[in-house]
Amino acid sequence: MDSELTSPVNGATAQTGYAMKFQQLVCWLLAVCVVVWALTDSRFRDSEGFVRGGVCLPIAIAVALGLLGYALGKAWRSAAAWMALALVGQAVALQMIEAGQAIRYQHYRPLSILLASSPWLVAMLAAQTLLVLVGLRGRWTTMVSWLNRNFKLWQLVSVALVFWIATATVSREVWLYVQELPLAAFIQTVNLLNLVLAVWAIPISTLDEWRWRIERITGWADENTEEARRVDRFAMTAAIFTVVLAGALSVFSYERHPHLGDEIAYLYHARYLATGVLTMPVPAPLEAFDLDLFDHDATRWWASPPVGWPLVLAIGVFFKADWLVNPLLAGVCVFLSFLLVRELYDRRTARLTAFLLALSPWHALVGMSYMTHTASLTFVLLASVAMLWAKKNGSVLWALLSGAATGMVGMIRPLEGAVFAAVLCSPLVLRLIGKGEKPLKFSGMAAWALGCAVVGAAIFYYNFTLTGSPTRFPIMAWADKYMGLNSNAMGFGPDRGAGWPLDPYPGHSPIEGVINSNLNITTINTELFGWSIGSLILLALFAVSLKLRPGDWLMAAMIAGIFTAHFFYWFSGGPDFAARYWYLMIVPVVVLTVRGLQVLVNRLTHESPQPHLPKTRALVGLLALCFMAAINFTPWRAIDKYHHYLGMRADVRQLAKQHKFGKSLVLIRGQQFPDFASAAIYNPINLQADAPVYVWDQTPELRAKLLQQYADRPIWIINGPSITKSGFRIVEGPTSAQALLR
Numbered sequence: 001m002d003s004e005l006t007s008p009v010n011g012a013t014a015q016t017g018y019a020m021k022f023q024q025l026v027c028w029l030l031a032v033c034v035v036v037w038a039l040t041d042s043r044f045r046d047s048e049g050f051v052r053g054g055v056c057l058p059i060a061i062a063v064a065l066g067l068l069g070y071a072l073g074k075a076w077r078s079a080a081a082w083m084a085l086a087l088v089g090q091a092v093a094l095q096m097i098e099a100g101q102a103i104r105y106q107h108y109r110p111l112s113i114l115l116a117s118s119p120w121l122v123a124m125l126a127a128q129t130l131l132v133l134v135g136l137r138g139r140w141t142t143m144v145s146w147l148n149r150n151f152k153l154w155q156l157v158s159v160a161l162v163f164w165i166a167t168a169t170v171s172r173e174v175w176l177y178v179q180e181l182p183l184a185a186f187i188q189t190v191n192l193l194n195l196v197l198a199v200w201a202i203p204i205s206t207l208d209e210w211r212w213r214i215e216r217i218t219g220w221a222d223e224n225t226e227e228a229r230r231v232d233r234f235a236m237t238a239a240i241f242t243v244v245l246a247g248a249l250s251v252f253s254y255e256r257h258p259h260l261g262d263e264i265a266y267l268y269h270a271r272y273l274a275t276g277v278l279t280m281p282v283p284a285p286l287e288a289f290d291l292d293l294f295d296h297d298a299t300r301w302w303a304s305p306p307v308g309w310p311l312v313l314a315i316g317v318f319f320k321a322d323w324l325v326n327p328l329l330a331g332v333c334v335f336l337s338f339l340l341v342r343e344l345y346d347r348r349t350a351r352l353t354a355f356l357l358a359l360s361p362w363h364a365l366v367g368m369s370y371m372t373h374t375a376s377l378t379f380v381l382l383a384s385v386a387m388l389w390a391k392k393n394g395s396v397l398w399a400l401l402s403g404a405a406t407g408m409v410g411m412i413r414p415l416e417g418a419v420f421a422a423v424l425c426s427p428l429v430l431r432l433i434g435k436g437e438k439p440l441k442f443s444g445m446a447a448w449a450l451g452c453a454v455v456g457a458a459i460f461y462y463n464f465t466l467t468g469s470p471t472r473f474p475i476m477a478w479a480d481k482y483m484g485l486n487s488n489a490m491g492f493g494p495d496r497g498a499g500w501p502l503d504p505y506p507g508h509s510p511i512e513g514v515i516n517s518n519l520n521i522t523t524i525n526t527e528l529f530g531w532s533i534g535s536l537i538l539l540a541l542f543a544v545s546l547k548l549r550p551g552d553w554l555m556a557a558m559i560a561g562i563f564t565a566h567f568f569y570w571f572s573g574g575p576d577f578a579a580r581y582w583y584l585m586i587v588p589v590v591v592l593t594v595r596g597l598q599v600l601v602n603r604l605t606h607e608s609p610q611p612h613l614p615k616t617r618a619l620v621g622l623l624a625l626c627f628m629a630a631i632n633f634t635p636w637r638a639i640d641k642y643h644h645y646l647g648m649r650a651d652v653r654q655l656a657k658q659h660k661f662g663k664s665l666v667l668i669r670g671q672q673f674p675d676f677a678s679a680a681i682y683n684p685i686n687l688q689a690d691a692p693v694y695v696w697d698q699t700p701e702l703r704a705k706l707l708q709q710y711a712d713r714p715i716w717i718i719n720g721p722s723i724t725k726s727g728f729r730i731v732e733g734p735t736s737a738q739a740l741l742r
Contacts, residue, residue, distance in 0.1 A: 020073045027069030034062040047726055053094075053640025056632060060091035063631050076206045082135065082198035083624055089128040089194055090532035090632045092121055093187045099637075101645050103502070105169045105519065105575045106526070108180050108187075129190050135197045143196075150603040155544040162540035163188065163533075166525035170518050172504075191532035199621045207616045214619045219351025234351050235338035238358035243331035245358075246367030247324060253638040254368050256323035257650035257678070260576060261292035262305065263370035264677050267322060268294075269303035269310035272685045274317040278302070278465055283687055285705045288695040290672055291680055295466075295478045304478035307462050308411030309372040322370075329374045330367030334358050336381035337587050343388045344551030345591075352594040353587070359626045361530040361634045363586060365642065366577045372412050373583040379408040380420050380584055387424060387448070391440050399444035403451025410452075411459050414473060415490075415569070416584055419561040421452070426557065488570075496570040508570035516572035517563070520579035527578040528589060530633030531625040538596030539589060545599045552595060555588035576645075597622060647674035647721045651728040652682060655718070656692055663690040664734060665710040667697035667717045675720025679728070692716075707737040715740055 038044055038058035039051075046052055064084035071080030096114060099106040114122050136143075147156060167184035171177040215221040219234050250256055258264050268291070272280050279300040283289040286296065295304045303310070316325035334357050342350035357363055367374050383405035390398035406424065410417025425448075440448075460470035467477045479488035479498075486495045496508035504515045521536075528535035548556070562584050566572075573581035597618065604614035652668075655661070668676045676696040684691040695706050697717070707715070716733030 024069040024072050027065045027072070031062040031065035031069065034058050034065065038062070050643065051639055053099075053636050056636040056639070057088075057091045057095050059635075060087050060632055064088050074206075075203045076201070079198050079201035079203075079206075082194060082201055085128055085131060086191060086194040086198055086532065086624070087628050087631060088124070089191055090628050091636075092124045092128070093191070093532065094632060094636050096121055096125075096187075099641050101641060101643070101647070103575065103646060105523070107169065107171065107176070108183050110176065110179055111183060125187065125190070128194065132190055132193050132197060136193060139200070149607075151544075158544050159537065159540045163192075163537050166522050166534060166536055169522040170515060188532070188534050192537075195533060195621055195624060198624060199617045202617060202620060204610075204613060207613050207620075210620070211612055211616050214616055214623065218619050218622060219355045220348055220615075220619060232338065232342075232347070232351070235335055235354045238338070238354040239331040239335040241331075242334045242358045242364065242367065243327050246327035246330045246364045249364060249368035249638055249642075250323050250327055253642050254323075255643075255650040257648065257653070258370045258681055259642070259645040259648040260369075260371070261673060261677060262372075264291060264681055265293040265303040265305050266310050266313060266372065267317075267370055267681055269305065269307070270313035270317045270322065273307075273310055274314040275685055278462070280685065284709060285702060287698065288702055288706055289680065289683075290696060291677065292673065293475075293478065295474060295481065302466060302474065304474040305372075306412060306414060306473060306475060307459075308408055308413075309375050311411070312375050313370070326367050326369060326371070326374045329378045330363060333363070333374065333377050333381060333587075336378065336385055337590070339385045340381055340388070340587070341551070341591055343385065343392075344554065345549065349591070349594055349598070352597070353591050356529065356590050356593060356626075357587065359630065360528060360586070360590070361629060361637060362524070362527040362578050364634065365527070365637065366580065366583065368642075369577060371577060371580065373577070373580055376409055376412045376416055377584060377586065379405045379412065380416075381587065383409065383420070383424065387440075390444050390448070394441055394444065396443050396447045399440065399447040400451045403448035403453075404455055405451075406448070407452045407455025407459075411455055414459075415565055416562070419565045420558075420584070423554075423557050423561045490565075490568045492568070498571075500571070502574050503571060508568075510567075512570070513567040516569075517567065519572045519575075520566075520582050523575065523578040524582070524585075524589070527637070528586070529593075529625065530629035530637070532628055532632075533625065535593075538593045538600065540596070542592050542596030542599050545596075547599070549595075552592065555591050558588045559585050559592075644721075648678050649674070649721055649727055650678070651721075652679040652694065652718070655728060655730065656682065659716075659730070659733075661692040661716060663713060664692050665706065665713040665715050665737070666692050666694045666733075667703065667706070667715065668694055668720055668728075669697045669717065669731070670720025670722040672696060675722050675728075678720070679718075704741065707741050711737045713737070 035058070038055050044052050044055040044058070064087045067080050067084050067087070068077075071077040074080070095118070096108050097106050098109050109117075111122070151159075164181075164185040167188050168177065168181045171180070212221065219238075258267050279302040282296050282299060282301045286301070289301075293304050295302060312329075313322055313325055316322040334354050337357055338350045338354040340350075341353045383402045386398045386402035386405060389395065390402060402424075406417065406421050408417075409420050463473055464470045466474045476488055480486070483498045484495065486493070487498055489496065492508050492510065494507035497503050497506065499506065504512050525534045525536045562582055566581050569581070571581075573579060577583075579585075601615050601618050604618060605611035608614050652666075656666075666679065668679045670676065676694070679694040680696075682692070683694050687693055693710065693713070697703055697706075714734035715737055716735075717731040719729050719731050721727060
């Protein structure tokens with residue numbers, strides 16, 4: 001009897017098991033081989049040996065093979081196969097995009113160019129499309145029926161318009177935009193359907209098995225009352241993860257080195273503030289130290305941007321960790337977002353918000369930089385949380401802190417400070433967020449105003465010291481002086497703007513406001529989450545649901561305030577760090593995305609006899625999108641765009657250590673930006689210090705002046721990246737000033 005039961009059946013089972021293990025081994029060996037190929041093939045390296053953005057495609061293929069190997073023998077192997085296809089499909093789409101280190105918006109390359117230069121990418125997209133269409137056979141009726149039962153026609157049309165129109169950025173060449181939009185919309189649609197198939201293929205037994213684990217990972221699970229009294233470990237973990245991610249990007253992608261002219265000004269400003277001075281002596285000769293956004297009078301030299309962010313950054317300068325300030329603030333933003341959303345909604349919504357913000361490529365990439373936006377967001381969130389706690393507890397101290405934090409937003413970015421103060425103190429918002437609670441007492445309102453006034457007084461004093469007027473900001477004086485009167489002012493008119501190539505038209509008009517809005521919306525759709533289906537689909541789904549809670553009104557008011565204010569500003573902010581002028585929207589947009597997910601879950605579960613099953617499918621879909629973004633989008637963007645972005649490099653820092661420049665004069669040959677700007681940030685604040693002094697070697701006449709000024713120092717001559725087409729290179733040195741003068 002035993003032999004009858006065991007010999008044929010167990011033999012077949014053993015053979016099946018061996019076959020499955022062999023298939024797993026093949027998948028994993030192929031994955032390892034692909035990784036080795038990607039890391040060793042010179043085609044995936046630049047001239048200096050650093051990996052190119054193209055390496056992300058073979059890495060995605062390797063991860064897909066590893067996933068397939070792991071899923072073999074599992075009940076969810078079909079879902080894993082669709083997931084692997086979606087992962088590779090997103091990586092293929094990214095390789096079709098023209099982005100790179102130049103200052104430009106990303107665009108899909110025209111199909112004709114793709115067919116000529118990279119036909120294999122088109123072939124892979126075609127294969128994904130074909131497989132998705134085959135997978136959808138017999139499912140269309142079910143999908144259409146569910147959509148008809150749960151949405152009205154106008155809702156579907158509205159979501160579809162947002163979904164498709166936000167896929168491509170407008171171009172000066174209208175015909176190129178007309179070609180790109182259908183291709184971009186098609187790719188995003190294929191990836192959406194691919195994701196639907198992956199989630200649809202998960203068996204019910206697997207969903208039951210995964211349910212609690214998925215809810216804990218995404219933060220959907222609620223803790224009990226006792227746990228709620230303690231610091232939320234989920235939120236703290238998300239915050240720490242953000243610090244580590246942004247810090248790692250700062251080290252490996254950004255090289256702990258500023259890449260924009262704005263960042264040079266911020267960091268230089270922070271360095272001399274850390275010494276306890278508001279201005280520096282005018283260097284001689286001034287033209288050898290020429291930096292963008294710097295102004296001067298007869299005796300003083302200073303950075304013109306607002307003082308708030310350099311003041312915060314100066315703390316990092318003091319501790320010799322300036323590169324770590326923004327990563328730390330990015331983590332603080334995640335935790336403060338959790339606190340804010342928990343007050344306005346509930347713990348579950350707050351956790352999902354912290355989860356998505358921690359995984360946002362936009363948040364991490366801004367957090368790795370030296371830009372102002374993370375600090376501005378930090379103080380906005382601090383002011384909001386403090387205001388809510390002041391209303392809840394009647395605390396004057398919390399109200400005072402809220403006012404001071406609001407003032408700091410204005411000190412960092414004056415326009416954002418004005419917008420935030422108007423939103424926070426508007427009667428509508430105060431009434432909505434205070435529903436069911438006692439209104440803020442007069443003493444609290446007075447304390448909030450006092451906090452704003454104290455910080456405002458510091459701003460007025462700083463402005464008066466530099467410009468002679470308490471209400472005239474140094475940046476506005478600089479713009480009027482170097483760009484033209486009213487060039488940086490708000491409003492419409494032919495005198496607005498600087499004539500930059502990224503500025504759509506001369507001056508500013510409502511049409512240009514619409515164009516700038518498109519530029520920002522499409523970059524948010526791309527970089528907010530880095531999802532293959534776009535980042536705005538759940539937000540659009542929430543918008544058409546027309547079911548707003550009191551907290552939703554505050555989020556919508558903040559989005560509307562930032563949008564409206566910047567509609568009247570002539571510049572969109574450019575492609576640096578996505579829609580950076582709209583960065584204060586990030587938390588409201590993430591919150592309303594979470595609300596959109598909740599709307600979707602409600603629509604999926606309201607007619608289901610087992611509501612936990614469609615809810616778990618939706619959460620798996622969310623995790624899948626975030627997983628793909630972490631594998632594909634974030635590394636691709638960090639490598640392809642931000643490593644040596646705009647030609648800015650930290651090479652001089654290494655050369656100074658390697659060759660022990662010491663107390664020397666270093667002549668930088670090349671352009672003001674990026675060549676001299678990359679080196680200038682390493683100048684000592686005291687230009688007579690025992691340290692290298694980097695100067696711009698523009699002309700023979702200027703060089704002669706410099707050699708006479710620094711005749712006692714050994715001289716080094718370095719060619720910048722614009723000359724070498726790679727890194728900084730030493731041409732001569734050390735030599736004497738006298739020898740060069742001869």
